Amino acid sequence: xxxxxxxxxxxxxxxxxxxxxxxxxxxxxxxxxxxxxxxxxxxxxxxxxxxxxxxxxxxxxxxxxxxxxxxxxxxxxxxxxxxxxxxxxxxxxxxxxxxxxxxxxxxxxxxxxxxxxxxxxxxxxxxxxxxxxxxxxxxxxxxxxxxxxxxxxxxxxxxxxxxxxxxxxxxxxxxxxxxxxxxxxxxxxxxxxxxxxxxxxxxxxxxxxxxxxxxxxxxxxxxxxxxxxxxxxxxxxxxxxxxxxxxxxxxxxxxxxxxxxxxxxxxxxxxxxxxxxxxxxxxxxxxxxxxxxxxxxxxxxxxxxxxxxxxxxxxxxxxxxxxxxxxxxxxxxxxxxxxxxxxxxxxxxxxxxxxxxxxxxxxxxxxxxxxxxxxxxxxxxxxxxxxxxxxxxxxxxxxxxxxxxx
Numbered sequence: 001x002x003x004x005x006x007x008x009x010x011x012x013x014x015x016x017x018x019x020x021x022x023x024x025x026x027x028x029x030x031x032x033x034x035x036x037x038x039x040x041x042x043x044x045x046x047x048x049x050x051x052x053x054x055x056x057x058x059x060x061x062x063x064x065x066x067x068x069x070x071x072x073x074x075x076x077x078x079x080x081x082x083x084x085x086x087x088x089x090x091x092x093x094x095x096x097x098x099x100x101x102x103x104x105x106x107x108x109x110x111x112x113x114x115x116x117x118x119x120x121x122x123x124x125x126x127x128x129x130x131x132x133x134x135x136x137x138x139x140x141x142x143x144x145x146x147x148x149x150x151x152x153x154x155x156x157x158x159x160x161x162x163x164x165x166x167x168x169x170x171x172x173x174x175x176x177x178x179x180x181x182x183x184x185x186x187x188x189x190x191x192x193x194x195x196x197x198x199x200x201x202x203x204x205x206x207x208x209x210x211x212x213x214x215x216x217x218x219x220x221x222x223x224x225x226x227x228x229x230x231x232x233x234x235x236x237x238x239x240x241x242x243x244x245x246x247x248x249x250x251x252x253x254x255x256x257x258x259x260x261x262x263x264x265x266x267x268x269x270x271x272x273x274x275x276x277x278x279x280x281x282x283x284x285x286x287x288x289x290x291x292x293x294x295x296x297x298x299x300x301x302x303x304x305x306x307x308x309x310x311x312x313x314x315x316x317x318x319x320x321x322x323x324x325x326x327x328x329x330x331x332x333x334x335x336x337x338x339x340x341x342x343x344x345x346x347x348x349x350x351x352x353x354x355x356x357x358x359x360x361x362x363x364x365x366x367x368x369x370x371x372x373x374x375x376x377x378x379x380x381x382x383x384x385x386x387x388x389x390x391x392x393x394x395x396x397x398x399x400x401x402x403x404x405x406x
Contacts, residue, residue: 001284004165005033005189005203005320006032006033006034006168006200006201006202006203007028007031007032007033007202007203007204007205007406008021008024008028008031008032008033008034008202008203008205008206008402008406009034009035009036009190009200009205009206009235009287010033010034010035010036010206010208011035011037011112011175011192011194011205011206011207011208011209011216011352012035012037012209012210012213013037013038013039013041013042013043013044013155013159013169013208014042014043014044014045014046014047014155014170014208014210015037015043015047015068015151015154015382015385015387015388015391016156016208016210016391016394016395017035017037017142017163017208018035018155018158018159018391018395018397019158019391019392019394019395020206020208020394020399020402021033021158021162021167021169021397022158022161022165022395023086023392023395023398023399024167024233024399024402024403025161025162025165025166025167026066026165026402027399027400027403028402028406030164030397031406032164032166032167033162033166033167033168034167034168034169034170034200034202034358035038035159035162035167035168035169035170036170036173036192036194036200037169037170037171037172037173038172038173038174038175038195038200039071039171039172039215040171040172041156041171041294042152042156042157042159042169043147043151043152043353044352044386045210045211045286045356045384046210046211046353046355046356046384046387047150047151047155048150048155048279049224049288049352049353049354050151050172050353050385050388051235051264051266051268051274051276051277051349052148052149052150052151052266052269053093053122053146053147053148053249053266053389054073054074054077054078054088054090054145054146054148054264054389055070055074055096055146055150055390056070056093056113056116056118056143056145056146056387056388057070057071057074057116057118057330057386058095058109058112058113058116058118058120058141058143058244059109059112059261060386061368062112064118064250064367064368065368065369066367066368066369066386066390067116067392068393069369069386069389069390069394069397070386070389070390071116071117071118071392072392073148073386073389073390073391073393074145074146074336074389074395074398075145076102076200076392077147077151077154077389077391077392078090078147079206080154080157080392081149081154082334083336084154084157084376086149086150086153086154086157087149087150087153087269087270088147088148088149088150089148089149089269090144090145090146090147090148091146091147091148091249091251091267092142092143092144092145092146092147092248093124093142093146093248093250093251093325093399094123094128094131094132094135094137094140094141094142094248094249094250094251095109095141095143095247095251095252095253096128096135096137096139096140096157096165096250096252096253097137097138097139097140097253097287097336098136098137098138098252098253098337098338099138099373100138102138102252102253102315103138103139105253105254105256106123106139106140106141106253109141110122110141110209110255113141113143118144118145119141119143119144120142120143120144121140121142121144121227122139122140122142123140123141123142124139125137125139126136127324128287129138130248131248131249132246132248132250132355134244134245134262134316134339134340134341135246135250135265135338135339136337136339136340137338138259138337141187142336146249148249148266148267148268148269149369150253150268150269150270151270151281151388153278154388160216167240170194170198170200172196172198172383173194173195173196173198174194174195175193175194175195175209175216175219176193176194176195176219177192177193177219178190178191178193178205178219178220178221179191179193180221183361184211185277187199188193188203188376189202189203190203190204190205190376190377191207192203192205197222199214203374203376203406204287204361204375204377204378204406205220205376205377205378206378206379206380206402207220207373207377207378207379207380207381208380208398210227210356210383211228211285211286211354211356213228213356213358213380213381213382213383214226214227214358214381215228215381216226216374216379217372217379217381220373220377220379221377222233222373222377222379223374224372224379224381225361226306226358226359226360226361226370226381226382227300227306227307227358227359227361228285228289228303228356228357228358228359229281229304229306229307229310229357229358229359230278230282230284230285230286230297230301230354230355230356230357231260231279231280231281231282231285231354231355231357232280232281232282232283232288232290232352232354233234233276233278233279233351233352233353233354233355233374234276234277234278234280234352234354235274235275235277235279235350235351235352236274236275236276236327236328236331236347236349236350237272237273237274237275237347237348237349237350237352238272238273238275238346238347239347239348242346243267243271243272245273245339245341245346246265246266246273246339247267248267249264249265249266249267250264250265250338250339251264251265252264252265252337252338257318260279261384263275263276263277263278263324263331263334263338264276264283264306264338265335265338265339272350275331275335275339276350277352277353277397278321278324278325278331279318280318280322280325281301282354283298284297284298285354285356287354287355288351288353288354289352290325292369302331303314304359304361305361305362305363306360306362306363306364307359307363308363309362309363310359310363310365311365312363320368328344328347330345331347332344332346338349355384355385356382356383356384356385357382358370358381366382368382369382369383369390370382370383370399371397371401375390375401375404375405376405378398378401378402378405380394380398384390
């Protein structure tokens with residue numbers, strides 16, 4: 001049965017989709033808003049499977065969307081959490097160099113942080129020990145604005161605000177088809193069909209489908225020119241008796257030749273200390289466990305030429321990631337660069353996450369947030385970390401495009 005025409009339908013009840021819907025209830029209060037989500041509740045994927053870090057923006061190229069939105073989000077997220085009684089803490093973090101070769105890169109990060117207007121302190125070994133007694137390093141950068149929060153709770157709060165403002169959220173509805181009924185033009189009627197037989201009519205469609213964003217784009221008739229390749233990020237947590245090894249947030253200096261940050265140490269808002277993530281290819285888009293294999297996903301990844309170009313470009317680093325995935329001892333050895341007193345017995349397996357990484361056919365990993373589409377379609381095609389931190393600014397950007405299309 002076709003439901004009455006809605007002004008805006010957002011596909012995806014992760015934190016980006018919900019921030020978009022929330023912003024629309026404030027900037028277009030007369031518009032009717034609907035969110036469609038295939039899972040039984042919000043934040044079921046990337047939003048609910050991450051380290052909970054509020055990122056400062058220090059890693060991202062000046063002028064990039066990631067830098068701009070992370071900088072804004074690192075200020076807005078704590079304010080939102082405080083206003084809605086969501087657990088959070090602005091703790092600051094250390095980025096620690098453990099080898100001489102990392103010192104120039106660490107200094108470059110300090111310079112970039114100051115370019116962003118961040119509060120930066122450069123520390124020596126004694127100051128590192130004062131801040132984190134169990135951490136070893138030659139030098140470190142302290143970034144004051146980094147923190148932690150419960151992004152799942154933030155997503156649930158956003159969902160509640162959307163519904164309080166009159167918006168609808170439809171859980172348990174997987175989108176299976178999208179069609180235009182007006183024959184073209186920016187305005188008209190779009191029908192979203194779902195697996196339970198519903199036909200949802202809307203004027204504007206927003207794709208915030210995360211791990212499935214490229215597929216939803218194709219359903220809407222848009223060829224995105226990229227493919228989502230899933231990478232599983234595996235975590236351990238410290239045994240409760242060993243949590244005092246880490247007081248706050250401790251990161252390594254990133255490898256410029258590898259697109260992931262590497263294993264870091266994170267004390268979350270509930271006092272649990274996580275170590276990770278690594279980054280290994282997942283055999284399903286929702287492959288949170290090693291044994292989870294979905295042939296459709298695996299075949300699509302294998303058939304995409306960008307996949308094999310990534311392998312050729314990063315096989316050495318990925319071999320190390322896979323080794324650390326399969327061997328707890330190897331993972332421990334890597335983490336001991338930062339935390340020398342760590343032992344394999346100190347680690348407990350923790351839930352993994354899956355990163356939805358947009359990849360181009362030439363094997364380039366899309367390094368920035370990526371929006372596409374023309375009215376009445378808006379597609380959020382690449383929103384990995386720091387998207388949770390940046391959700392409110394991203395939501396404003398998407399909402400701005402929606403309002404222009406109404």
